[in-house]
Each structure stands twice: as structure tokens, then as C-alpha cells.
Amino acid sequence: MSATEQELNDFRAEVSAWMKDNKPADPGFLLPQTFMEVGDEQQLEFLREWQHKVWSAGYLGMAWPKEYGGGGVDAKYQRIADQEMRRHGVPICFNVIGLGWAGPLINDIGTEAEKARYLRGILSAEDIWCQGFSEPDHGSDLGSARTRAVRDGDEYVINGQKIWTTMGNFAKYMILLARTNPDTERKYDGLSYFLSPMDVPGIETRPIRKITGEYGFTETFFTDARIPADCLMGEEGQGWRIAMQTLQYERGAEAGAAGGLAMVRVTIDDMISQLGDLTRDGAPVLKDPAVRDRLVELIMEEKALSLGDRRAHIAPLCSDYPGSLPLSHKLRATEMTRRMRQFAISLQGAEGGLYVGDPQARQGGFWQRAYFNSFSATIGGGTSQVQANIVAEHVLGLPK
């Protein structure tokens, strides 16, 4: 039986009260703005504790099966919990590769043994997950991945290199795409998919520094790393299909995520309230007609995105192009976020050049850092150009 409006309202009030009472105090060190910038143990442990607390309170994985640590209730409840997390500005639930893509994948196509083994640890934040898809020469062109997995008795031996592995240095498990057969006619048919442990000899990670000065991803090297053969998901040669399914979660076209905030969300209202007192030539910047013009465009874009997001959850309103809204949402939302943050810097005039750590920087340099970080989401999970190709081909039916 579906929940009544009254039940959902009561639930919203309950979550809101919980978030208000349990929102952690400022830890006194810089927290990452997204799950892609978790750079040190201090941040990691803080976020791990927070995610564990949210899950223990029953506000994470609400729609996942009860027997694997989920709540077993309608996904509507999770959406409400997420909205309240956002409204209260609580920290992120950082184990996103588990919560958002490995978990839904295991839920949908995993065996009972895989579900029992992995899902609870994802939710509780005990087991951090990373994704080993991209290689130094094969990011967008993922089908050409060359990391090798060779069967040897009860094990696979892995050799090769992955790159841009978000949280690679903290992860216990990796969703790994590797080549089990280099001789297939179609390159895609030689790939296999593994739920691989990271704590085996022969796997080494080296953190990569970002434009913000922060860390968050790694180079990941495999040198004769032996993983149990039962880490193979599905059959050998099915890796491409499973990887594409994973990307459907990552790009928002397929639902199933456990919930929680993946990034600190900042809205145009936040920008106005934080930067609205700026002046230029003695007058408020926000009174400048050119600035207002730009601001209204951004407000309209933000509103359209949020309405599109709501529409995506109402099946009869999406029957014309199923999947079109989530697929285009990633492209439009990440690009709009980047432009909005760039605008926030331009409002600051010369001060916009100050960065985190400079005592003169507005809001501690929050917007500058947010702008640099906003490039991550326009690249990770498929660049904007690749995403535009996908929308063109799969939604609009244009030729390749």
C-alpha cells in the first residue's frame, strides 16, 4: 500500500527534527565539498562516522532490501530524507561509488551471495568502494581498456593500470573492468567485470593532486595481483554490458541509489545570501542590470532543472522519451553548476582571485574552491561532450 500524504509529511517532520538534532558541529578542518575530494584520514573518519549514523537512524538505503541492511520501504521516503539532508546542510554520505553505483548494480543483478556479502558494508560505511574503469589512455574510450585479468586456478591474476580512481587509497573493494580475452573480434567481448578486493598484494595506489590542491583520486597499479575467482561478476566476457549498466546508475538514467548527499549542494539563493552585500563603484552588485540579467537566466535554469528532476519521478510524464530527463540532467546540471559558481566569483571582482587560506577571501574562498571542484562532475562518469553524444544518439535518435 502506498504511503498517504499525511504519513509522508509526518516522516518529513521526523527526519527534519533528527537532522537538526544530529547535524555535526564544524569539525575545525576543511571538509570535502564532494565525495571526489576526500583527501585524508581525518576527513574520512569524520564522514564515515556521519554516514554510519545516518544509516543507523534508518535514513540511508531506505529502499534497499531489509535483509541486507536496507529499510525495505518505498523510495519516496529516501527522497524526502535526502531533501531534508540538503535543507539542513548536513555532511555528505561519502561512500558514493558503493551507494550510487556498485550497490544498485549488486541489488539488481548480483547473486544472493554477493548481496549478502557486500550491501550492508556499503550502507554502514564500513566498506568503501572505488571504481577501476578509466585507464591512462582509455577514459571515454573505455571499451579499449587493457588491464589484464588471467584465470589461474581459483584466482585471477591482474596486471595493468587504472587512473582517476576516486578514493582508491581508502577503498576496500573496487568495481573493476579488465580484459580476460585480448583476441575477441569485438573489443567489448573480451572484457569482464570484477568485485575486487583492494587489500591484496600487488595493488598499489598513488594519490593525485587536484587543481584545488586537494586529493581525492589515485593512480592504481596492478602487478600480479591475485584475486579470488569468485570476484567475477556474471560470466567472463560480460564485462562491457555490466559496465554500461553501472554507467546508467552513475549518469542517473537508472535508479537504485541508496540516497544521502554526494556533494554539498549550493543554490542560487545561497549565492545571493552570501554575496548579496558586494558592491561595485559604491552600488550593490546585484542591482547592476547586466548582473541581474545573468542572474535571472541562472535562476530559470535552476528552476527548470529542479522541475525536470521532479518530473522524472512521475512515470506518465516521461513516457515520450524514457530516460531522457536523467540523461540530459547530468549534462545540464553539472554545466549549470560550473557556470553558476564562475558567476559567483565574477561578482567578487578582484577579490574573486583570493583563495582558501587567504584571510581576505570571501566566505573563506568557498566559491573559488567550489568553482574549481565543479569541473570534476563535468568530467567524471563521462565528459559533457560524451554525455551530449549519448543524448543525441540515444534520446534524439541522431546518427553517430
Ligand SMILES: Cc1cc2nc3c(=O)[nH]c(=O)nc-3n(C[C@H](O)[C@H](O)[C@H](O)COP(=O)(O)OP(=O)(O)OC[C@H]3O[C@@H](n4cnc5c(N)ncnc54)[C@H](O)[C@@H]3O)c2cc1C
Ligand atoms: C574528479 C574525477 C573523478 C573520477 N573518478 C573516477 C573513478 O573513480 N573511476 C574511474 O574509472 N574513472 C574516474 N574518473 C575518470 C573519468 O571517468 C574520465 O576522466 C572521463 O571518462 C574522461 O576520460 P579521459 O580523462 O581519459 O579523457 P578523454 O577520453 O581522453 O577525453 C579528452 C577530451 O576529448 C573529448 N572526447 C573524447 N571522446 C569524445 C567523443 N567521442 N566525442 C566528443 N568528445 C570526445 C572529451 O570530452 C574530453 O574533452 C574521474 C574523473 C574525474 C575528473
